Amino acid sequence: MSARTAANTQYGLAPVGLNVTRDLSAFLATFHFEDLPEAAVHQGRRGVLDWLGCALAASRHPTITKLLSVLKSTGAGGQATVLGHTLKLGLLEAAIANGQMGHLLDYDDTHMGGVVLHASSPILAALFVLAERGPLDGRAFIAAYAAGFEAGVRVGQSAPGHYDGGWHLTGTLGTIAAGAACGRLLGLDGQQMVHALGIAATQASGMQQNRGTMAKSFHAGKAASNGLLAALLAQQGFDSSPEIIEGKHGFSRTYSNVADPELVLQGLGARWEITRNGYKPYACGVVLHPAIDAMIALAGKPPPDPNAIARVELRVHPHAVKITGVRDPANGLQSKFSLWHSAAVAYLDRAAGTAQYTDARAAAPDVAALRERIEVSTDETFRKDQASAAIIITTGERYAAMIDHASGTVDNPMSDDAIEAKFIANASPAVGAERAQNIAALVWRLDTLTDVRSVVELCAGS
Amino acid sequence: MSARTAANTQYGLAPVGLNVTRDLSAFLATFHFEDLPEAAVHQGRRGVLDWLGCALAASRHPTITKLLSVLKSTGAGGQATVLGHTLKLGLLEAAIANGQMGHLLDYDDTHMGGVVLHASSPILAALFVLAERGPLDGRAFIAAYAAGFEAGVRVGQSAPGHYDGGWHLTGTLGTIAAGAACGRLLGLDGQQMVHALGIAATQASGMQQNRGTMAKSFHAGKAASNGLLAALLAQQGFDSSPEIIEGKHGFSRTYSNVADPELVLQGLGARWEITRNGYKPYACGVVLHPAIDAMIALAGKPPPDPNAIARVELRVHPHAVKITGVRDPANGLQSKFSLWHSAAVAYLDRAAGTAQYTDARAAAPDVAALRERIEVSTDETFRKDQASAAIIITTGERYAAMIDHASGTVDNPMSDDAIEAKFIANASPAVGAERAQNIAALVWRLDTLTDVRSVVELCAGS
Numbered sequence: 001m002s003a004r005t006a007a008n009t010q011y012g013l014a015p016v017g018l019n020v021t022r023d024l025s026a027f028l029a030t031f032h033f034e035d036l037p038e039a040a041v042h043q044g045r046r047g048v049l050d051w052l053g054c055a056l057a058a059s060r061h062p063t064i065t066k067l068l069s070v071l072k073s074t075g076a077g078g079q080a081t082v083l084g085h086t087l088k089l090g091l092l093e094a095a096i097a098n099g100q101m102g103h104l105l106d107y108d109d110t111h112m113g114g115v116v117l118h119a120s121s122p123i124l125a126a127l128f129v130l131a132e133r134g135p136l137d138g139r140a141f142i143a144a145y146a147a148g149f150e151a152g153v154r155v156g157q158s159a160p161g162h163y164d165g166g167w168h169l170t171g172t173l174g175t176i177a178a179g180a181a182c183g184r185l186l187g188l189d190g191q192q193m194v195h196a197l198g199i200a201a202t203q204a205s206g207m208q209q210n211r212g213t214m215a216k217s218f219h220a221g222k223a224a225s226n227g228l229l230a231a232l233l234a235q236q237g238f239d240s241s242p243e244i245i246e247g248k249h250g251f252s253r254t255y256s257n258v259a260d261p262e263l264v265l266q267g268l269g270a271r272w273e274i275t276r277n278g279y280k281p282y283a284c285g286v287v288l289h290p291a292i293d294a295m296i297a298l299a300g301k302p303p304p305d306p307n308a309i310a311r312v313e314l315r316v317h318p319h320a321v322k323i324t325g326v327r328d329p330a331n332g333l334q335s336k337f338s339l340w341h342s343a344a345v346a347y348l349d350r351a352a353g354t355a356q357y358t359d360a361r362a363a364a365p366d367v368a369a370l371r372e373r374i375e376v377s378t379d380e381t382f383r384k385d386q387a388s389a390a391i392i393i394t395t396g397e398r399y400a401a402m403i404d405h406a407s408g409t410v411d412n413p414m415s416d417d418a419i420e421a422k423f424i425a426n427a428s429p430a431v432g433a434e435r436a437q438n439i440a441a442l443v444w445r446l447d448t449l450t451d452v453r454s455v456v457e458l459c460a461g462s
Numbered sequence: 463m464s465a466r467t468a469a470n471t472q473y474g475l476a477p478v479g480l481n482v483t484r485d486l487s488a489f490l491a492t493f494h495f496e497d498l499p500e501a502a503v504h505q506g507r508r509g510v511l512d513w514l515g516c517a518l519a520a521s522r523h524p525t526i527t528k529l530l531s532v533l534k535s536t537g538a539g540g541q542a543t544v545l546g547h548t549l550k551l552g553l554l555e556a557a558i559a560n561g562q563m564g565h566l567l568d569y570d571d572t573h574m575g576g577v578v579l580h581a582s583s584p585i586l587a588a589l590f591v592l593a594e595r596g597p598l599d600g601r602a603f604i605a606a607y608a609a610g611f612e613a614g615v616r617v618g619q620s621a622p623g624h625y626d627g628g629w630h631l632t633g634t635l636g637t638i639a640a641g642a643a644c645g646r647l648l649g650l651d652g653q654q655m656v657h658a659l660g661i662a663a664t665q666a667s668g669m670q671q672n673r674g675t676m677a678k679s680f681h682a683g684k685a686a687s688n689g690l691l692a693a694l695l696a697q698q699g700f701d702s703s704p705e706i707i708e709g710k711h712g713f714s715r716t717y718s719n720v721a722d723p724e725l726v727l728q729g730l731g732a733r734w735e736i737t738r739n740g741y742k743p744y745a746c747g748v749v750l751h752p753a754i755d756a757m758i759a760l761a762g763k764p765p766p767d768p769n770a771i772a773r774v775e776l777r778v779h780p781h782a783v784k785i786t787g788v789r790d791p792a793n794g795l796q797s798k799f800s801l802w803h804s805a806a807v808a809y810l811d812r813a814a815g816t817a818q819y820t821d822a823r824a825a826a827p828d829v830a831a832l833r834e835r836i837e838v839s840t841d842e843t844f845r846k847d848q849a850s851a852a853i854i855i856t857t858g859e860r861y862a863a864m865i866d867h868a869s870g871t872v873d874n875p876m877s878d879d880a881i882e883a884k885f886i887a888n889a890s891p892a893v894g895a896e897r898a899q900n901i902a903a904l905v906w907r908l909d910t911l912t913d914v915r916s917v918v919e920l921c922a923g924s
Contacts, residue, residue, distance in 0.1 A: 066698045074553040074694070077539025090552055091536040166711035171664070199677050202633070203684060205667040207703075209711040215664050215702040218695075222665060226684075232536070233680075236528045240677040241669075249628035249671040257719070 020246040020261045024154065025193035027268050028147045028180050033139045036146055040272040041447055044142035046419050049443040050109055050279050051102055051120040052083070052459055053426030057354060058104040059084025059461075060430065063214045067097060067221075080129045084430040086461040091129050091232075092225045095178075099125030099224030103170060104217040105354055106336050107283040107426070111149070112410045113276045115156035115173065116163060118220065120277075122174030123148035123181045125224035130185050130231075131452040138449035144185035149273040151197065152177025155245055157263040159256030167255060171206020171219030176251075178227025186235050198240025200230035201251045211323070212337050279414045281407050281422070282352035284336045287320045289406035290387030291339060295346040297401040298391050306348060306366065311373045313390040314343055318378040320387075328371070335362040343389070344370035353425070385409045420444075431459065482708040482723045486616065487655035489730050490609045490642050495601045498608055502734040503909055506604035508881050509571055511905040512741050513564055513582040514545070514921055515888030519816060520566040521546025521923075522892065525676045529559060529683075542591045546892040547923040553591050553694075554687045557640075561587030561686030565632060566679040567816055568798050569745040569888070573611070574872045575738045577618035577635065578625060580682065582739075584636030585610035585643045587686035592647050592693075593914040600911035606647035611735040613659065614639025617707055619725040621718030629717060633668020633681030638713075640689025648697050660702025662692035663713045673785070674799050741876045743869050743884070744814035746798045749782045751868035752849035753801060757808040759863040760853050768810060768828065773835045775852040776805055780840040782849075790833070797824040805851070806832035815887070847871045882906075893921065 036044075058064060059082075068082065071093040078088030082097045089097065102108050102121035111117045127144055130136075152173040156162060163169060179200025183193045203226040206219035234240075244250050246261035253259045282292050291314055320339055329335035335342075335357050344367050345356045361367060390400040405411040414422070420440050427436040439458045442449065449455070498506075520526060521544075530544065533555040540550030544559045551559065564570050564583035573579045589606055592598075614635040618624060625631060641662025645655045665688040668681035696702075706712050708723035715721045744754050753776055782801055791797035797804075797819050806829045807818045823829060852862040867873040876884070882902050889898040901920045904911065911917070 063700075066700055067695070070691070070694045070698050070700075074691075075539055075541035077537055077552070079537035090539070090555070092554065093552070166716035168664075198672065198675070199680065202630075202669045202672050202677050202681065203667050205665050207664045207706070207711055207713070207716050209703045209706055209709045209713075209716070210660065210664050211703075211711075213660070213702045214700050215661050218661065218700070219664065222688075229532070229536075232532045233529070236532050238525075238528055238532075238676045238680070240675045241671045241673075244669070244671055247671045249669055249673075251669070251671075254628035254669050254671070 019243070020158070020264045021194055021197060021243050022190070024151065024245070024264055024268070025197060026190040028151060028184055029188055029190045029193045031143070031269065033143045035269065036143065036272065037275070039275050040146055041142055043274045043277055044145050045444055045446050046279065046416065047109055047120050047145065047274070047277055048124060048446055049423050049440060050419050051124050052439065052443070053423035054105060054108045055083045055098055055101040056430040056459065057107065057426035058101040061104055063104060063217070064097065064101055067100060071097060080132050081456050081460045083459045084461050092229055095125050095129045095225035095228050096221035098128065098221070100217045100221030103220035105283050106285055107280055107354065110278050110280065110286045111153055111273065111276060112278045113153050113157070113273055115153050116169050117152055117156060117173050117177070118170040119149050119152050119174065119177050121170065121220035122178040122223035122227060125221065126178040126182050126228040127185055128452070128456055130182055130228060132456055135451040135453070136185065138446040138452055140185060141452050142447055144181045146272060146274045147184040148177040148181030149277070150268070151180030153273040154264045154268070155201070155251060158245060158252040158259065158261045160260055161256040161258045165256060166208050168206035168208050168210070168216065168219050171223050172204040172255060174220055174223030175204040175226045176200050178224050179230040182228050182231035183234060186231055188231065188234060192234045194242055195238060195240045196231045196234035198242070198244035199233050199238060200227045201244045202240065203230065204251070204255070212334055276410055278409050279419055281414055281418065283354045283357055284342055284352060285324060286406065286408070287384060288324055288339060288342045289408060290385050290403040291316055291320065291343050291389065292346040292352045293403040293406050294387050294389035294401045295343045296350055297403070298389055298399055299347050299350045301399045302393070306370055308393045309370065309373055310392050310394045311375055312343065312370070313392065314339070314374055314376045315379050315382070315388045316376065317382040317384045317386065318380060319384055321376060321378055329362045332357050332359040332362050339376060340371040340374050341367065343374055385411070431462070481705070482620070482726045483656055483659060483705050484652070486613065486707070486726055486730070487659060488652040490613060490646055491650055491652045491655045493605070493731065495605045497731065498605065498734065499737070501737050502608055503604055505736045505739055506607050507906055507908050508741065508878065509582050509607065509736070509739055510586060510908055511885050511902060512881050513570055513586050514901065514905070515885035516567060516570045517545045517560055517563040518892040518921065519569065519888035520563040523566055525566060525679070526559065526563055529562060529680070533559060542594050543918050543922045545921045549923070554691055557587050557591045557687040557690050558683035560590065560683070562679045562683030565682035567745050568747055569742055569816065572740050572742065572748045573615055573735065573738060574740045575615050575619070575735055577615050578631050579614055579618060579635050579639070580632040581611050581614050581636065581639050583632065583682035584640040584685035584689060587683065588640040588644050588690040589647055590914070590918055592644055592690060594918055597913040597915070598647065600908040600914055602647060603914045604909055606643045608734060608736045609646040610639040610643030611739070612730070613642030615735040616726045616730070617663070617713060620707060620714040620721065620723045622722055623718035623720045627718060628670050630668035630670050630672070630678065630681050633685050634666040634717060636682055636685030637666040637688045638662050640686050641692040644690050644693035645696060648693055650693065650696060654696045656704055657700060657702045658693045658696035660704070660706035661695050661700060662689045663706045664702065665692065666713070666717070674796055738872055740871050741881055743876055743880065745816045745819055746804055746814060747786060748868065748870070749846060750786055750801060750804045751870060752847050752865040753778055753782065753805050753851065754808040754814045755865040755868050756849050756851035756863045757805045758812055759865070760851055760861055761809050761812045763861045764855070768832055770855045771832065771835055772854045772856045773837055774805065774832070775854065776801070776836055776838045777841050777844070777850045778838065779844040779846045779848065780842060781846055783838060783840055791824045794819050794821040794824050801838060802833040802836050803829065805836055847873070893924070
């Protein structure tokens, strides 16, 4: 008995099986909607609403316009709705488009279980496309959504060196998550689910090298499309390795310099990963959120004139500087990777929504002037969702704020009202305020719907 | 100056640039067809003919039937020909289908430059789909084909630990090769080519774990489709990292535990990778070919009765046992990964074509009986294209054969006549003997064609 198996037994968790892929697949194929605690179901409602808003907010973005012009030209005929558009595309193409939309503004949800995964863009882009093929009820939809979280997060946990290896987890793990979710919605049995995971995982890709480019959000779209294709192939009898996670050349070892496949099964059925999902109040990476919280907290205090600020002292976890270290962003996209920009604009605008990450705001003189006065230091003892900020004004006075848990994290979650308000703000420009309200009302009772297509229809362009 | 840069200067090779991705892209976008030596152009003709035969031979395979049933159901409307079928699909879907066909029988070409890449399935599946959109001449087509080889092989050389890391290179490097080839055929400029490579590489995937399953040849189809999509997006202004090969989180470091990005530019324009392409006389991995050669060489000698064989001594490079170590294959697909099956069936049938790797032949009593009498030993001093075999008959006599270079390698190439005969045998069941002859005649003068669609039209079903 391994140390881990012993620990599992000691804590009453699921015993570690020898065949990780098989056991995970059997679970994903056979758990019941009724097994989900209400907290998981409610995160399902919240996650769907939040993600639809993120996708609709990006539906007219120039990057999406370019993407759609290509996808239309590849000649794909249409069954599947492109969110916010009257256009329909083939299933694989629509999944790419909707998945990229969902992630494009860096505004979509983030899992808080040690695996930096934006799971909903790959999962939901694939599921909504699949749901358009026939009547599928909201309970099946939520169960599939939860299955996607279990697969994506747990496989990620089996590959502890995965993130540091340079992978963009929303691309890699997102493919597996989407494959599992679609497999579940298609009603695959355990053996077919093994193959859905195997065909999905073998398509997993996305490099961190593409951070700050259009290719980054494209990863989410491809994850959705690849996962969907994997599940459809598995349903038709396509096969793959029965050990795609734990095998000698399987995911845990190929995508990570250290492997811990046993973690996949730990607490399966007892802990639901969807309940550890966080939502973003700000349209940028979660790593920036505590600093933004701190600056917004200070914005309510004197001085009213930013010119009176001598300097800002910002203290963050080192990770924040590592991945959002752009000092002088050249455009809106780059500004999402700038701790300096985010702190400055949050103070000035008391917000960090899509309006704060435009090309115009990245170039604005007031933001640039304040950016220059921000001094960042790092603190190894901080958690990643922790930050402090202090404003020292020219007369020497000092105002300080400390954030222990960034808003939107599991420890300081956004309220349902805040999620709905974010959705309405995101969705209204694309579908109008009235339809946005109608979509929200439907999604809050998602588990009672007999046909999820009613949601998709409201999210199409008119 | 690094040791490598010094060596390059000493030998008059291209100086090592600081920006590998940029310099490679500029080369791929700007070299002229006239820069290709006749040997490269001729490998273009040979490669196209050989690959079309492999694809047509697999066009009615049950795996392709399953794949096509899914791709039709995703609702993709049709512009692009599925080889051997009257069916047309969207560009992305047709590239998947044709790419998987090309690789399915393990009969397609293999690059001999230290990178185990079956380049033509990803490259040509993508190029033929693209060529159907409008009149493109054969010279542009061959130049694009050569560009794909340069990109795929050279990026592979920059990641020396890539294969041992568990990757299926036809999936990973094939995506980059297809992206570069399509970018070239689309006439992208150097900057757009940077992005074509960046968007292609970030989709690179395929695990060796799926060897022996339907997912393996699927990798080649996805590589074709993903590379095609990358080039189309780059043409529309999609961007990506300018350092996707050499960057801190770029391909060389993410996909390999050791990185040598400078190798990408070494001898660029002086050495053409397409000239180092090998073709397979046998329908299985090249690693098996020298052993098959040896057994066929012995088949011409006594004894005429296989039952008189006491034992067979087979001596191979250790790699052959490592990746084709299946002793008792359960079906035709598994038999392609069996050194024992390959040696036995080659001796009995004096051939190792598609007919030798069927479910029936894998289960045949005569093959099984001989398999059991084969004793394999490994020799570290052998090259991978080297093998020896000895047959010891019951009366004690011994017949031996030594193969120094397997047939089909660069050192012992298939003749043009042998390539054409293989094509005719492969293509005739799908398109008929007369059209097969017509296709061969067209492809032998590929560089004189004004519209490559004439080849595609003959390869469609009727």
